Amino acid sequence: MKHHLVTLFGVFALSILLIGLSFALPEGTQGEQHPDVDFDVSCMECHAEETPDIFSDWQGSKHGFMNFGCYMCHGDGTVDFEIKPSTDKCASCHGGYSVDFSRLNVNSCFDCHPGHTLKLHQ
């Protein structure tokens, strides 16, 4: 039970709720194209059918556990869309953490924390 709760807390603390700093991309960073969006279904409903493996990974991750949907990292799929989200977007939610990349051998949060299978230091 404790493990379950620690996991759950991690989701809350580090996914949806933490130290939110919300922003949208600056103009000029768009360009990656999402296929035409069907506005009658949610991102998740469509991706459950179109990209079931990714959906399944996400669903089992902490982001999925908290229903932290595609739109939070990948944008709305029309005006704001990134196939591989920028690290800047991580900062939107995880801005409370200090990360000094000059001391690390990586350049992106995703090098250690893949968003669809996020396990966060376990």
Next chain:
Amino acid sequence: MPLKRREFLKASAAAAAAASIGVNLIPGMENKLFADAITWHKSVCRFCGTGCGVMIGKKGDKVVAIKGDLENPINKGHICVKGFFLHKVIYARTRLLYPMIRKNGKFVRVSWDEALDYVAKRFNEIREKYGPDALAFYGSGQAETEETYMANKLFKGCIGTNNMEGNPRLCMASAVGGYLTSLGLDEPAGTYQDIEHAELFLLIGSNTAECHPIIFERIVRHKTKNPNVKIIIIDPRKTPTDQVADLHLFPKPGWDLAVLHAMAYVIIKEGYADLDFIKKHVNFKNNEGKDISFEEFQKFLEDYTPEKAEKISGVPASEIVKAARMFGQARTAMSMWTMGINQRTRGVWANNLIHNLHLLTGKIGVPGSDPFSLTGQPNACGGVREGGGLCHLLPGHRKVTNAKHREEVARVWGVPVSNIQPKPGKHTIAMFEALNEGKIKGIYIMCTNPAQSLPHAQKFWKGLKEQFVVLAESFYPTATSEYADVLLPAAFWAEKEGVYGCTERRSQYMPQVLQPMGEARWDAWILRDLAIRMGFKKEFEKYKTAEDIWNEYISLTKGRDMDLSGATYRRLKKVRGLTWPVPSEDHPGTYKRYVKGDPFFDKLPEEKKKGRRMYFYGKPDGKAVVWARPAKPPAEPTDKDYPFALTTGRVLEHWHTGTMTRAVLELERAVPKAYVEIHPDDAKKLGIANKDMVIVETRRGKLKIEARVIDRPEPGTLFIPWHWKEWLANLLTIDAFDPGSKEPEYKVAAARIYKA
């Protein structure tokens, strides 16, 4: 709507993206997004009643970012998905930018002078011809306290009608009734600080994870650190809140009063009652308000043994016993509830029975123990409950029926006391019925969307269509604007300053950081200028700043139970809010009421406090009341023609009628439409597959909607989220209301469902 939905959404997103840029605050990362050019302003979230502190990031003349306020004691920097996108709402494509008057069936842009002159003329004509009670005001728990205060003065003090209501009638009125009848005064005794001291949480009629996510986060954080902490949920539907539950009781919708009585029965029978606390702090009353003994109360409970309650509610007796033992054995317990309890024809009674559990066990008045009602809107407590924005209230928890209260308020307002009628006006449902009947001929609606949010909504469209409707709103179109005669563009959050008072009695200041979009104006100034044009110049011309209004309001709270006289703008601009009573500028605010540390308790004569740790000073003898309320069923139980219990509610990503959240493309994409949840067993019997189009029908209407076959609702229960006007759940809900609180029963309607 001139734009097709898809075009509209694209345009909305473009506007939002263009208006926003990112910031990067992680040290060591490339800072390409001008973080140093952003100035941050302390404010409060615009959505639910939690009262989260947010920081508004402004660059140039634009709000470009939002983040949680690390220094705010409520949320400590956390925000939920709705708050995360709040700044985008400012730049919604749907902002109402200019005053408009409907001419020959179409809205035509007009000047403010023309709009206000027109409204003043029509209102005065109605008042002169039909009397003041032919006019009405319908406000909001989202309006600032200063805004509601101005409306209160105009309608009750100057026009002379108590037909002044607000949408908190639809969400919190039963909680008010519960607090008043059980504890003697409105609003919780404790605060959020109790969360970190509680050993047990009873979450009843509350999908805390989706509707109050930051409060849920605090509960989860506390439980994570303290594995002995237990959580009981009582709700007819599984929700994401269940992920942390230790026990979930599933009563049939509307039949949970028997469960609460049975818990009380077990608590007393098995020795968990605090007899010393009861002796010193509690009276017992029957449903007629007559005093009864503790023994008579126990006899009353014999009708609600766990076995009998099982027959009534459908909850297994063994689980009721388990819940009662968990509540009784926990050293401290905090109950939290919201619409599942309040939006009921016996909402006040359900509130009473929750208070009963705390009073019987003495789990109140100590850290970690409190019956704590969760509020749905950001200023329902501050502006409407404390500000007196309902038809029977006056500012400062006063009542129109009390002559002394009327005199006190009239003196500060500078109006003859005879202006304030001694009789309550029409409550919300009665008000909209009076519009239908033509008894009310003109209404001013501010910051709310009743054409979508009223129960059995279509019943009330007639009156909105036929009578003179003025709508002050930040967004257009809404369901209500379809019926308006005049639209007045109102400044939105961040475009105005003012105060919000949240669930835990905390009043917080919000700054103006932007000029209003288009020609929008602050609601308080719209009301002031309308009042002056209606002939109340002397009464209203003195207000020059928001602080003028706030200062007058807090002067009216001096000495009242919700004393805010020490919460001046000067202080509120510096601190992260103050929890009343705050009787002086050097007072730090009050953590718990009715106990040592509460200024009203502290100044009681020693003989009253002797031997007691609590004194409920809203009651004549300082004793709270345990009520013996019968377990009445919902207004519309299921039957063979309508065999399902339909309940309505919310999702994480949207809020109320969707006016704000649906303007944010990311949130709209997350949950783009409504659906009806049906249990797989029921779906199988009816041949309904997931995503089938179905008809949900009640005695009031039909709704064609997509089915979601999922085991969240119990068999026999349906659930529809209510945020969409295209799939308007309130075509189906019932307008029956609690006879005490007048709050409607959104949570239970008998329904049937079949394939479309």
